Amino acid sequence: MALWCGAFALIAAGLVLTIVPGMPGVLLIYGGMWLAAWIGHFARIGWPTLILLGVLTALALVIDLTASVLGAKRVGASRQALLGSFIGGFAGLAFGLPGLIAGPFAGAVIGELMARRTLVAATRVGLWTWIGLLAGTLAKLALAVTMLAVFAVACLI
Secondary structure (H helix, E strand, O other), X not given: OHHHHHXXXXXXXXXXXXXXXXXXXXXXXXXXXXXXXXXXXXXXXXXXXXXXXXXXXXXXXXXXXHHHHHHHHHOOOOHXXXXXXXXXXXXXXXXXXXXXXHHHHHHHHHHHHHOOOOHHHHHHHHHHHHHHHHHHHHHHHHHHHHHHHHHHHHHHO
């Protein structure tokens, strides 16, 4: 019973962390699902399902890591802005949700200003970095929900 609680706790924690950019929420979901499969001796959730869930997990991680960079690159961000966005996102973790929203934006703007760009250009880069981050988070959340659906179907069949 404790292992089942652990599996569901991992899945629940993973879902919460999925909405946090840069956090490995989907890895926790996958770990919880793998634990549930192991507890059930892989009878309902077999290797084909676990491989599919692993592919969805990897895709979600790649999207999470690249979305804000792609948003920033869309408007010609400098290397300093990309690095600033990463640092701002990491530093923003300490300030909860407001920091997660403002950190990447502020970091990208500061980095772009350090690259000697205008405030207007730096703000545009910051905005597109944030839009990319939001799009990546939404895509990661959609993949997490897809993982839950695949898991639920495998359990019911």
